[in-house]
Structures are given as C-alpha cells and as structure tokens.
Amino acid sequence: MRLLQVNALDAQGGAAVAARRLYTALSRQPGVTSLMGVMEKKSDASNIYVLTRNRSRIKQKLLDKCSNALLKWAHPNGSTFFSAYLFPGHVARAIYDLRPDIIHLHWISNNFISPLTLERVAALNRPVVWTLHDTWPLTGGCHYFGSCRQWLEKCAHCPVLQRHFPYNLARLLWESKSGAYARLKPVIVALNSHFCNISKQSALLRPYRVEMLPNPIDAAVFRPVPTRLARQLLGLVPETRYILFGACSATIDHNKGYDLLAAALNALPAASREKTCCLIFGASHGESSPPLPLPTRFLGVLHDEISLALAYSAADVFVCPSREENLPNTIMEALACGTPVAAFAVGGIPDMIDHRVNGMLAAPHDPHELAEGIAYILARDDRRRHMGKAAREKVLQQYDMPVVARKYVALYEELLNSQ
8 A cells, every 4th residue: 555645844843743753654554655745855764755846946936926926915914824825736747656545635835735736636536635734724724713713614804814805815715625625525634623623614624524533653752761861961950840842933933822831930839930940942042032930941943853852851841832733743742751741722732631630731821720730730749750651651542653553544445445
C-alpha cells in the first residue's frame, strides 16, 4: 500500500510536524510504502517529494503575486489568519507520477493547492483523506473563525475582510471549495471531538464522512529524562522550579497567548513564585511583549526533538495559554515527557488533559483560573509526580506512533476495499 501525505512543508509549524510524524509512523508499518509530498522541502529525508517541481518559476511568481494582490485588495483586518488561493497548478500531475493508493491531505494553504487543483486531484480517482489542522477547509479563508458562525451555512460577508466589492473573496473561495469537494468526496479526519463536531455542522463538510483520529508522537524520543540530568544539560539550577512555555513565534503570535501567560504569572500566589523561573522556547527574547513577573530564560528555537524533550523534562509544569488550538504538539510532547500541563479548555485540549489527573484545565482566556491550575501543580511534589506518570501513560495508550499508525492503516484499507 502506497500512502502519500501532502502538506505545504515537511518541517516548521504544527501541521508540518504532525504530517511528518504520521509519514514516519506509517513507514514503520509492514506492507506500507510511506511517501510525503510538499511545496517546499526543508529536510533531507528520503521519500519526501516536492510536488511543485514542474511549475515554471516565472509563472508561479506571477500567480503568487496575483493571489497576494487579490488578498491585499480585500484588506484583511488581521483579527485572524486569512488565506486564499484560486489558481490551478501542476500538483495533481506530480501526485499521479508518485502512484499513491491513498492521497492524504493536510495543511495545503500558502499558495500551494487551490480548489481548482483539488478538482484535478479528484480526477485521479484515488481515495482522499483530509486532516483538519485548522478551520480553513470549512471556511471562506479563515484559519480560525473565532466567534463568526457564517461557516455553518455559507461564508458571504466575512468580518475579517474589509472590502467585498467588486468581488467577494470569501464567497468566491467558499463556492470554489464547495464545487471541488463535491468531486473530491474527501474523508475528513478530525483530530479531536471539537473539530469533529464543527465538521459535521459545517455546510462545506457535512456531506462527507468524518473520522476522529489523533496525530502520533514517537514516545521513544519524547520520554521522561531525569529532572536533575535535564537541568544539568540545559545549564539550569537544579533546586529552582521551572514553568515552561513554548510555541512557534511564541512571543509574537497573538493566538499563542504570551500576554495571557504574563497575566497568569502575575496572578500566581507568592508561595508559587518562590524559587520559580520561567523557561520559553520558540523565541530568543520578549522585548516587544509584556514582561513576565518571574526570572525568565529564553531557550530560542529548539530545532531537534532531543532538545525539546530535555526542556519538557526539566520543567515542573508546561503552560499552554493559547486562545485557540486544535491538538497541540507541544501538549502532547509535554505529556509524553511526563510533565503535567496547565491550559485553557479550548479546541482539542480537553481531549488531551484529564483535569486534576494529568494536568489542569482553565476556563478559556481566564488568566486567574490558569494561575490556579499552575499553582495546584506546583504545590506538591508527590502530586506533580503522580500527574506526570498519568500524563505519560495517556500518551502510550492513545498517541504513541504504533497505536495511531495502526488506526490509520485500518482506515486506508477500508477505503481501498470499498472502491
């Protein structure tokens, strides 16, 4: 069975990491040839192919400029990430050349695959699976829709776009997707119960089958390292308590909630602040962000998984103050390393964190309740160790690569057998 994972990148960003991990997990399954197709290849891994190699560079630059100009004219207000690409490409031909039995789409934005290209993919007559890494597949261009509910029926007058005449970009993209999906007939993979529910409510996706399957993680790589050793290797003080926070663009991406982290740390009781330091990865400084009330060490961008595992293992608690999330890799990584997590109950996070068992859930965007969760984890060493063991056990049972890979293989085999 030849399986092709399609994502804009093979590294950098949560969707790229998740798609790459699934590609790796499947490659370890007997009887499976695992491939990955990307717009831009960052790694030197084998069986990862650039699907845009047949594009004329000059033509592609012109199309990209046109697409960017259309979006710029619509004037997004910046309240959420909005993207739109309407032009055809040669990706379907490149996919055909790889001869996959199953085509599995992931994050295809950033001028990679348009609805017109999806129609060409549909013409290949291969089963198509599509994992939702954000809400772009079910909206007229928004990657997170916030409080907007137009996606339930039809994106028409998008509140993110400030110009709708002489063309309505959100409506145009929505209608293009609707036509493409009717030909593609994808099986939708929701990574959590929240995305499963909104997929079934969405006018774009409700006609299609929805399965709930998680991303995998390599629990042999992300595993607990003795705390003292991890701190020694990172040059940290062994006796200090550490609160860890990290994400891509950790201090500048509004959705990641660095400002809410600052507010939560300000709300910590005095006992929780004593001999406590904050560690941050994904940024080298926080000059343009609100200052944290605790001594802070910026670890920069951690490019390898071993360094990430050391950071999680060195911490007493990992905090995820994101405003919106799907199934965060960071939380899964922290749990795999036996580190309890305090986070807001948004998106798929409640699927990952069992309240007071392997972490603490707070009401969305309430820094005081998040502070209470952090304090609860820090208060007792025995409780924290118990929560850490429960965290690791949940990952081994639900998210470890072999466990997840077998579930995906079963889905792929069912789709092939039903053709």
